[in-house]
Amino acid sequence: MNKFYITTAIDYVNAKPHVGHAAEKVQADVLARYHREVLGEDTYFLSGSDENSLKNVQGAKKAGKTVEDFVAENVGYFQDLKKQLNLSYDYFIRTTEPRHFAGAQKMWKLMDEAGDLYKKEYKGFYCVGCEEFKMEKDLVEGKCPEHNCEPEVVEEENYFFRLSRYQDKLKKLIESDAIQILPSFRKKEMLSFIDQGLEDFSVSRSRKRAENWGVPVPGDEEQIMYVWVDALSNYITALDYATEGDLYKKYWLENENRVHVIGKGILRFHCIYWPAMLLSAGLPVPTKVFSHEYLTIDNKKISKTLGNVIEPQEIVDKFGMDGARYLLLASLPYRSDGDISWEKMTEKYNADLANGLGNLVSRIVKLSENLDITYTDQELLEALIKNNEAEIKHSLDEFDIERALVLLMLRVREANKFIEENKPWELAKNDAAKFAEVMKKLNLDLAAIARLLVPFLPDAANKIKKVLADKEAIILFQRIK
């Protein structure tokens, strides 16, 4: 049996999740369900939280809580997304778990043994007010914009990873699609980044600066792992890499599909840093990295200060679980950022789900009320083919979820058109045979559409199947003002 391992990014839990986080999880969920429920593959789907960041320590301080409590509380909000949006992930990894520490340290040791870790002076601008290092680009006229003070130049010894050593190997892996990067223009971007020359990067911080929070560097009491080795290794530590458990063997070692779904902002770390670290440790690299674009709200970046945050739960409250899934998926184009607003969402929900799919279900169920419709599996397979099954699958193989949904909605329109052209309500009165024939086709089409909807709108798909059998009219998606 084919196997499929898919992960989402692990999120910082220094605040509640917003729609952008939610959209990524739903996208990954569609792909996971497609492989698990449609293709019937042995699928493992992972999500999780990145808890070892200094940002969490700072967030906790602000909130007047212990880091443990602060992080646990926010993790709860992220885990709530599972129920809210019907996510089907198999496990939610927290990077504060002991087995994650053990796995990250194990990987560190292998990289060290490979001779890829070395100590070097790290020089940076440290703002005492922010208690963190600032990038030069973040400084305004050489000063920290938040505190309006000149940062200290601090030098500190850190461990560095020899990324430079893997430049050629990475280029080959990406060029040949051994690591396939989607959409394709992102592959181009990564290749041209490699061509500019890869430099080593720092992978640790002093224990003091890390505020004693995070994964300790093996064999060096004074250093804590910085984000890369720690966070990225979650994709294998969650599979019990530390003990080389069954999950790890099954889904990482003996599997051809190791897929990461991430946002474009962290593309480089997944396509370059992470594979290089795996190469160093002698472990298999990911086979696919899908980079989604970002959601904006009212054409602005999602930002607390702008006050334009929409919580996932709010969308669920208004449009229902599958309604929210649909809107998040359909609002995020494959190749560019997508914008949402209450107005746009309401419009799309009404057009596609209430007036489109939902109304179609009502029409067909009512018209079929007094008919006894049966069909064979073979007939259903033929209906699937006629309803763009191949094209929809092809879109999903390319991770183009938006296009798959467009194709599905096209089928809904076709069915509505077919009803109009054949006027079954008239046939019911004067041509019983033709009426039965027309309604059988419509039932088959709707059954096919329901089957194709499974990865996207699992609940609605089930309800359609049920209602076709029971013939009890339902309002699948209530029209919203």
Add this chain to the structure above:
RNA sequence: CGCGGGAUGGAGCAGUCUGGCAGCUCGCGUGGCUCAUAACCACGAGGUCGCAGGUUCAAAUCCUGCUCCCGCAACCA
């Protein structure tokens, strides 16, 4: 000359690789229908396809130059 993406009717997008009547959804107007969630279907108005050149029988599509917008630009998820 840092890298990548984008500019197509009121809005959102496809089409560009492989040149050939400019297409889809929403919104708007008119008509039709009544099985349905005032839903559905048809027709229509609306675009010199960012700008300027070039190649070609033919350019949104290929070539050259330019303008504007967005993301990334390295240890920042």
